[in-house]
């Protein structure tokens with residue numbers, strides 16, 4: 323089945339990795355290392371406390387977004403995929419606002435180049451749930467076998483696997499962690515994506 327769409331994770335995949343300080347966010351939210359940040363916020367029972375935690379996260383994300391830069395090869399790869407007529411999408415645990423601000427730091431790529439942007443603003447379960455990937459396929463009107471999901475974290479591989487799409491793990495030059503679920507393919511840089519397709 324030819325690939326008609328590429329869905330991307332955002333932080334560390336389309337943007338240069340390591341610019342958002344997850345450690346500081348966890349500290350500010352008292353979120354243990356073993357918990358996901360969104361899962362931790364969702365588990366807060368007091369609504370006032372929960373709202374405060376959401377505001378704190380939004381604040382950290384917005385700061386990081388203002389300083390974000392495109393990942394290596396991100397803009398040229400997106401350009402090449404567009405030339406090939408491949409549909410593009412984003413599926414992220416970030417807020418839509420932070421994605422919009424981050425994309426403003428790109429030069430040759432705009433958020434309007436993406437047919438679908440699934441952020442946590444959607445009323446769906448975040449990754450590692452496959453919901454966002456299934457929703458993206460629906461919006462793009464393509465079957466999941468015609469789509470791949472590219473990401474740099476375990477949740478991306480888990481979400482893609484559960485959704486039944488092929489997953490590409492982006493190492494950004496680091497070693498591949500010992501995942502329980504193996505990605506279908508490993509790339510070190512985004513530019514390897516065009517060869518893969």
Ligand SMILES: [Mg+2]
Nearest residue numbers: 331333334474
């Ligand atoms: Mg990521």
